[in-house]
Amino acid sequence: MNVAIMGYGVVGSGVAEVLKKNHESILKKSMQSTLELKYILDIRDFPGDENESLIIKDFDTILHDESVGIVVETMGGLHPAFEFVSACLQAGKSVVSSNKELVAAKGDVLLRIAEEKNVSFLFEASVGGGIPIIRPLSQCLAANEIDEMYGILNGTTNFILTKMIDEGLDFDTVLRMAQENGYAEKDPTADVEGHDACRKICILASLVYGTHVYPDSVHTEGISKIDLADVEYAKNWGGVIKLIAQAKKVDENRLSAIVSPAFVPGSSQLANVHDVFNALLVRGNAVGDVVFYGRGAGKLPTASAIVADVIDCCQQDGTKKAYGWKSCEENIVVDYLDQNTALYIRAEAQAPQEALAAVRNTFGAVTVLTRKDAPETEIAFVTPVDTERALRTKLDTLHSVKPLSVLRIAEC
Amino acid sequence: MNVAIMGYGVVGSGVAEVLKKNHESILKKSMQSTLELKYILDIRDFPGDENESLIIKDFDTILHDESVGIVVETMGGLHPAFEFVSACLQAGKSVVSSNKELVAAKGDVLLRIAEEKNVSFLFEASVGGGIPIIRPLSQCLAANEIDEMYGILNGTTNFILTKMIDEGLDFDTVLRMAQENGYAEKDPTADVEGHDACRKICILASLVYGTHVYPDSVHTEGISKIDLADVEYAKNWGGVIKLIAQAKKVDENRLSAIVSPAFVPGSSQLANVHDVFNALLVRGNAVGDVVFYGRGAGKLPTASAIVADVIDCCQQDGTKKAYGWKSCEENIVVDYLDQNTALYIRAEAQAPQEALAAVRNTFGAVTVLTRKDAPETEIAFVTPVDTERALRTKLDTLHSVKPLSVLRIAEC
Numbered sequence: 001m002n003v004a005i006m007g008y009g010v011v012g013s014g015v016a017e018v019l020k021k022n023h024e025s026i027l028k029k030s031m032q033s034t035l036e037l038k039y040i041l042d043i044r045d046f047p048g049d050e051n052e053s054l055i056i057k058d059f060d061t062i063l064h065d066e067s068v069g070i071v072v073e074t075m076g077g078l079h080p081a082f083e084f085v086s087a088c089l090q091a092g093k094s095v096v097s098s099n100k101e102l103v104a105a106k107g108d109v110l111l112r113i114a115e116e117k118n119v120s121f122l123f124e125a126s127v128g129g130g131i132p133i134i135r136p137l138s139q140c141l142a143a144n145e146i147d148e149m150y151g152i153l154n155g156t157t158n159f160i161l162t163k164m165i166d167e168g169l170d171f172d173t174v175l176r177m178a179q180e181n182g183y184a185e186k187d188p189t190a191d192v193e194g195h196d197a198c199r200k201i202c203i204l205a206s207l208v209y210g211t212h213v214y215p216d217s218v219h220t221e222g223i224s225k226i227d228l229a230d231v232e233y234a235k236n237w238g239g240v241i242k243l244i245a246q247a248k249k250v251d252e253n254r255l256s257a258i259v260s261p262a263f264v265p266g267s268s269q270l271a272n273v274h275d276v277f278n279a280l281l282v283r284g285n286a287v288g289d290v291v292f293y294g295r296g297a298g299k300l301p302t303a304s305a306i307v308a309d310v311i312d313c314c315q316q317d318g319t320k321k322a323y324g325w326k327s328c329e330e331n332i333v334v335d336y337l338d339q340n341t342a343l344y345i346r347a348e349a350q351a352p353q354e355a356l357a358a359v360r361n362t363f364g365a366v367t368v369l370t371r372k373d374a375p376e377t378e379i380a381f382v383t384p385v386d387t388e389r390a391l392r393t394k395l396d397t398l399h400s401v402k403p404l405s406v407l408r409i410a411e412c
Numbered sequence: 413m414n415v416a417i418m419g420y421g422v423v424g425s426g427v428a429e430v431l432k433k434n435h436e437s438i439l440k441k442s443m444q445s446t447l448e449l450k451y452i453l454d455i456r457d458f459p460g461d462e463n464e465s466l467i468i469k470d471f472d473t474i475l476h477d478e479s480v481g482i483v484v485e486t487m488g489g490l491h492p493a494f495e496f497v498s499a500c501l502q503a504g505k506s507v508v509s510s511n512k513e514l515v516a517a518k519g520d521v522l523l524r525i526a527e528e529k530n531v532s533f534l535f536e537a538s539v540g541g542g543i544p545i546i547r548p549l550s551q552c553l554a555a556n557e558i559d560e561m562y563g564i565l566n567g568t569t570n571f572i573l574t575k576m577i578d579e580g581l582d583f584d585t586v587l588r589m590a591q592e593n594g595y596a597e598k599d600p601t602a603d604v605e606g607h608d609a610c611r612k613i614c615i616l617a618s619l620v621y622g623t624h625v626y627p628d629s630v631h632t633e634g635i636s637k638i639d640l641a642d643v644e645y646a647k648n649w650g651g652v653i654k655l656i657a658q659a660k661k662v663d664e665n666r667l668s669a670i671v672s673p674a675f676v677p678g679s680s681q682l683a684n685v686h687d688v689f690n691a692l693l694v695r696g697n698a699v700g701d702v703v704f705y706g707r708g709a710g711k712l713p714t715a716s717a718i719v720a721d722v723i724d725c726c727q728q729d730g731t732k733k734a735y736g737w738k739s740c741e742e743n744i745v746v747d748y749l750d751q752n753t754a755l756y757i758r759a760e761a762q763a764p765q766e767a768l769a770a771v772r773n774t775f776g777a778v779t780v781l782t783r784k785d786a787p788e789t790e791i792a793f794v795t796p797v798d799t800e801r802a803l804r805t806k807l808d809t810l811h812s813v814k815p816l817s818v819l820r821i822a823e824c
Contacts, residue, residue: 018555018698029554124552130699132544132552140536140544142441143430143719269705272684286430286716287542287706293681294702304698307555 001032001314004062006084007075008042008055011098011125014303015072016040016051019310026307030314038068063087070313072306073097082106089113089121094313096306098125104199108212111324120316122309127153127200128278130301131294132308137282138207144284146208148248150412153200155276155296156184156191157223157243161261162274164231165240171226183276193222194243194259201245201257204280208247209255212328219336221260230346230405232371233380237344239265242273244410250334258336262410263344263382269293270412281412337389342409344369346380347401355379355400362394382409413444413726416474418496419487420454420467423510423537426715427484428452428463431722438719442726450480475499482725484718485509494518501525501533506725508718510537516611520624523736532728534721539565539612540690542713543706544720549694550619556696558620560660562824565612567688567708568596568603569635569655573673574686576643577652583638595688605634606655606671613657613669616692620659621667624740631748633672642758642817644783645792649756651677654685656822662746670748674822675756675794681705682824693824749801754821756781758792759813767791767812774806794821 005012019037027035039062040054062068071088073095075081081102088095090113103123114121124134152158156178163174178184190196198220205213223243234241242264247257264271269291273279278296283289295301349355356379359366366381383391395403417424431449439447451474452466474480483500485507487493493514500507502525509515515535526533536546564570568590575586590596602608610632617625635655646653654676659669676683681703685691690708695701707713761767768791771778778793795803807815
């Protein structure tokens with residue numbers, strides 16, 4: 001069996017490296033007589049690279065070479081990744097992808113082609129980097145109805161939040177630091193505004209609930225507006241702020257899904273996930289809480305997940321994979337404003353004591369939070385649980401307080 | 413496809429319950445037209461039980477019924493479980509077992525029969541209850557060489573240690589408490605002396621390193637001698653005491669494996685595993701650290717892992733499973749005394765200051781630990797890293813100190 005890699009960036013070169021480094025054990029597990037890397041497709045040149053002789057520029061070389069049974073897509077982006085992957089699957093080649101943008105946008109279409117052609121389309125590396133998540137979710141937890149999932153699925157934002165929490169540095173300072181040491185891109189929007197985490201929870205929700213969940217149906221907030229004051233109030237409350245991507249079953253046909261920074265109780269396993277690490281908490285109706293934890297990105301962790309999928313393609317050679325999901329005909333994601341939550345609210349109030357009295361009158365039993373050296377006009381509290389719409393409507397009626405920050409409380 | 417359950421205890425009845433509760437989604441995932449529970453083998457009577465009509469006493473009924481393609485073994489113990497499982501596999505039936513004693517003692521033999529007969533022998537539930545561990549280890553991490561594994565694999569001991577740490581209760585008090593609420597057996601030996609954790613690490617090591625590792629080749633210490641003084645010193649050191657089952661690759665042909673209570677640094681993911689929860693930290697050469705966390709025992713969690721295996725048997729119907737391990741011809745586990753470790757030592761010394769000077773002379777730079785209200789004649793310290801044999805030999809030369817407790821430092 002021959003393998004081709006499309007996209008020789010950080011992850012693609014990691015795949016080449018892992019295939020070489022652990023070649024003997026990989027070959028044994030793949031149950032093939034050979035497993036050779038034959039082509040690497042990239043528009044760039046790599047003079048002096050150890051795999052220079054494998055580099056090609058023409059996609060058709062891969063497409064028309066029948067000895068290539070498995071194609072690894074590590075190009076990223078929607079186009080031309082979608083066209084290339086479609087063509088490979090149509091040609092009867094199995095495809096392994098780490099491209100969450102592709103899977104989140106076109107997973108249903110690609111899975112359908114794979115099924116029709118009786119080949120595999122696998123994407124373990126698209127969520128959680130090297131952490132086994134997608135296969136355990138689809139296989140090991142198959143006996144469960146998954147009631148809900150909570151994930152820390154983006155390493156960049158978790159690194160930033162960890163530094164804010166542990167070292168008291170503000171968002172802009174840490175973002176610069178993250179960019180300097182390669183944990184954040186020059187344009188950090190996809191990470192810090194939650195889009196990356198959103199794509200990943202869409203993939204997981206599609207897999208678990210069986211219907212494609214599109215990123216633009218999921219309300220998404222990033223962490224760029226988190227203030228150190230919020231970090232301190234979270235501590236006072238007994239927890240930490242994390243960027244949480246969550247999905248819950250609402251009823252047989254609908255689910256809720258949201259990505260936003262949230263207060264996470266200190267007792268949660270997710271509270272202890274630091275730096276660039278990722279974790280997913282899955283709540284099954286039989287198994288209870290299960291957590292998967294590890295490095296959510298990085299060259300070798302991600303490559304290891306891809307290579308595991310390559311091995312799986314070899315083992316499954318000629319038999320179709322059992323998982324997939326159907327296309328979405330109508331939006332199955334309910335409005336997040338109709339979901340129950342408690343809210344943390346930090347606000348400015350010229351007369352704090354009177355304002356808190358009004359808050360209690362409006363919300364009932366709130367938990368008032370404090371922090372050292374707070375401005376005299378600042379108040380902070382956590383509301384009881386209600387629909388977010390009801391809570392925000394109540395907040396709007398409080399003319400004596402001016403909200404500075406509103407965050408959800410996660411039940412993980 | 414029909415299913416039979418052998419052993420209608422806590423776990424066996426949980427399997428019946430999960431099969432019924434999630435029947436529709438299980439049937440869909442199993443890709444079978446039917447998936448019916450046909451027999452439950454048990455020597456006891458269950459008058460009034462909802463599955464009373466399925467209870468049989470004669471194993472041969474299952475063995476000779478060709479409509480039974482999958483047999484679930486939840487009897488526990490070595491005999492007659494081994495004979496029954498062997499016979500089922502020989503008869504061409506797939507078997508799913510939660511019986512760690514059976515798998516740890518006879519896994520190699522049973523896997524060989526399964527391979528010969530082209531059926532599945534699966535045992536996800538034998539380690540970590542409902543947490544997906546065995547399948548991710550064998551599949552998702554297939555692209556890695558696993559350098560080492562550290563597990564909290566026994567819920568009873570972790571519950572006891574958690575109570576000792578959090579509430580300052582002594583071992584005997586907490587053991588009684590655990591027995592009263594069903595977290596510990598009347599005869600708690602297998603749990604508290606580490607035998608249960610030992611069986612589990614043997615199964616994992618066999619799977620990862622490809623050769624059967626027998627429980628009696630693994631040095632095993634329990635937690636019954638842990639004193640609250642040790643718990644306090646661990647806190648002072650910056651960590652907690654956990655019962656750690658570990659396995660490491662030493663070279664191509666040998667591994668180290670040991671089960672013992674150990675100091676775990678507070679920064680480790682394993683330090684935050686509380687109560688009856690289990691976790692396994694796997695260190696791969698590509699993926700880095702990955703942690704699996706969840707309920708390691710209990711009716712429904714364990715049953716969910718078994719049912720996932722049942723679904724897998726259905727999907728794999730007619731194709732053999734890719735994993736297995738060979739029988740052990742010579743012991744591949746090295747002597748634990750030759751392995752490197754740091755040791756925590758608590759000792760009695762009539763002249764503590766002089767004794768600590770002698771300790772420093774002998775061991776070099778030790779970390780001296782303190783606790784409130786310690787007897788004046790008590791000293792405690794952590795040694796530098798060396799082979800355990802060298803450290804213990806040095807300790808023996810110190811005639812001015814009388815060791816009260818010696819524990820390893822885990823590098824997890």
